[in-house]
Amino acid sequence: MKKLLMLVVMVVFLASCGKGDRGQLVGVDGKKWYPEKPYGMTLVPGGSFIMGKADDDIAAVQNAPAKTVTVSSFYMDETEITNSEYRQFTNWVRDSTLRMRLAIIADDEGLTAGSGGTGDFAFVDANNQNPTVWEQYVIDNYVGLGETGYEGRKLNWREELIWDTEDIPDEYYAEAYDSMYIPFEEAYNGKRTIDVEKLIFRYSEKDSEGAARNPDMSRKDFIQTKTINVYPDTTVWIRDFNYSYNEPMHNDYYYHEAYSDYPVVGVNWEQAKAFAQWRTLYHNGYVRKQKGRDDVFEYRLPSEAEWEYAARGGLESATYPWGGPYAKNDRGCFLANFKPLRGDYAADQALYTVEADSYEPNDYNLYNMSGNVAEWVNSSYEPGAYEYMSSMNPVVNDANNRRKGVRGGSWKDVSYFLQVGTRDYEYQDSARSYIGFRTVQSYVGTDVTLNASTR
The missing domain is CATH 3.90.1580.10 (paralog of FGE (formylglycine-generating enzyme))
Incomplete structure (x- = not known):
């Protein structure tokens, strides 16, 4: 019985050394x-x-x-x-703003991908019928708990946005599209332009120096959300x-x-x-x-x-x-x-x-x-x-x-x-x-x- 126990211990020990480091300090592979x-x-x-x-x-x-x-x-x-490089930034903010508005409308109206039109721009998690255990955990515990209720939800970037009014698929898309532009009464020579006041970028910034010098304070006290036009x-x-x-x-x-x-x-x-x-x-x-x-x-x-x-x-x-x-x-x-x-x-x-x-x-x-x-x-x-x-x-x-x-x-x-x-x-x-x-x-x-x- 003792021989069998020693054999089991040796097998377990050898298995723990199976990565080939021969018991030496080699660091963690990154x-x-x-x-x-x-x-x-x-x-x-x-x-x-x-x-x-x-x-x-x-x-x-x-x-x-x-x-x-x-x-x-x-x-x-x-x-x-x-200007060209900065326009890439403002265009990205413009597109993400329209996608967010389309996704919110789709969520409110119960539209999902595959239904066509605005439904194809629904939040990605709304179309995920078989989430992994981790994805479901995140959805249940974190998504939608922020200021707007939509934090953590992923936009659908696969679908091409429609900017030509002749190709707008439904009234929901027309509503989101219209909200991106200045009102008709503000149009100049009949030309409506994007309402640039709607182009808002949000990001979080951490004050690392403040956190380092005040270790007794909570980490969240040094994280600030910026909202920038x-x-x-x-x-x-x-x-x-x-x-x-x-x-x-x-x-x-x-x-x-x-x-x-x-x-x-x-x-x-x-x-x-x-x-x-x-x-x-x-x-x-x-x-x-x-x-x-x-x-x-x-x-x-x-x-x-x-x-x-x-x-x-x-x-x-x-x-x-x-x-x-x-x-x-x-x-x-x-x-x-x-x-x-x-x-x-x-x-x-x-x-x-x-x-x-x-x-x-x-x-x-x-x-x-x-x-x-x-x-x-x-x-x-x-x-x-x-x-x-x-x-x-x-x-x-x-x-x-x-x-x-x-x-x-x-x-x-x-x-x-x-x-x-x-x-x-x-x-x-x-x-x-x-x-x-x-x-x-x-x-x-x-x-x-x-x-x-x-x-």
């Missing part, structure tokens, strides 16, 4: 991961640089004293986010300038195909952050369909230090992304789109903005880091921030400070604001005809630093 360069981005190798004013502070602002800081590697958009404010072209005829830019700049490759403007700081959140969500929607792949690292606005480091392109103490100290090359051509020669806007071959990939890129292959449009950064504007911020991946972002950093200067600015060390700000809920943005994504993987060879 998913294979390979760094993937996001489309349209370039890798900025981390390193140290002297942040702040390289020349005399001619404006005597004294808000950017020279300071050596170090930043980690990251990917950055090669160009400012264009995502459509750019096209009226900025008129409101930013008095006694100036800019109606054509107001009417056509954002939606017309002629301006697709121009930088989006009229986007405030909150909208720029919402775009970055959506980009993460959209990318993960694809990644999660690929078995065995981790989520992507989130897209975000760059910190002020990351932006300046990238703008310098590896040139130490340069005035501009191309070096300097002049804004012209050796042939007398301007190197950026700004306000030269005491207001001769056309001297740089551009009156307003230009295509996002105009002029020569810097040594990190980044276009228009100076000029064209100024760019939002994910840092609050504090005049004395350089004095107390960390020298390692510095960022100062106070939620109570509504002044957010704007860097790089724009088509309407003089050359002082194009200098890579110049700091500026705008209020986070303000949109301007001369402010856009670009996004970054942290690089994680094999160590990549600019000055690794000097160690």
